[in-house]
Amino acid sequence: DTAVSQTPKYLVTQMGNDKSIKCEQNLGHDTMYWYKQDSKKFLKIMFSYNNKELIINETVPNRFSPKSPDKAHLNLHINSLELGDSAVYFCASGVDTQYFGPGTRLTVL
């Protein structure tokens, strides 16, 4: 009965690889988000989707491509991974009050 779930929890990969993170919410929200949390715990919005349509793209490199097959899912695909992509990525859903997933810790070696 998890509200916002993400897979995988941990992701370790080499530079240059392509990886995906999946997110699902069962709260019935129309809006979903991806946030990045750096090593200093700073949380920053990356993308926002409303009913499968892109609303916000906060100057994220185009190596990052979100995909929303339906309004309950928002996946994040990252091409040509770089060292600086190492972070914890959080999915969230909601309009004002946002509910966050458990996070995916991405480590790029």
Next chain:
Amino acid sequence: GESVGLHLPTLSVQEGDNSIINCAYSNSASDYFIWYKQESGKGPQFIIDIRSNMDKRQGQRVTVLLNKTVKHLSLQIAATQPGDSAVYFCAEKKVVWGSQGNLIFGKGTKLSVKP
């Protein structure tokens, strides 16, 4: 530019004492504010929110105060418990269009509760 920041990066309190975590925001047009608690290895968890037409809101053991004059937000935790140890974030909603927007987060305050 816009920013939401916290006055203190760390706060250490004795179990049973009250805790106050402060936050300053710069966008006077913001009309929605929210506090999150993040425990180690977990996602941010909603604590309490407040709209700009209010100056105080209470929850269970928590109170949020909003002072729009000085653009200041605070979270008060009564009778702090060891389980309250976490990083606390304030955030303000930046409206993109209509009701859609994203949250701008402060840097976080780490609360440590001493038994």
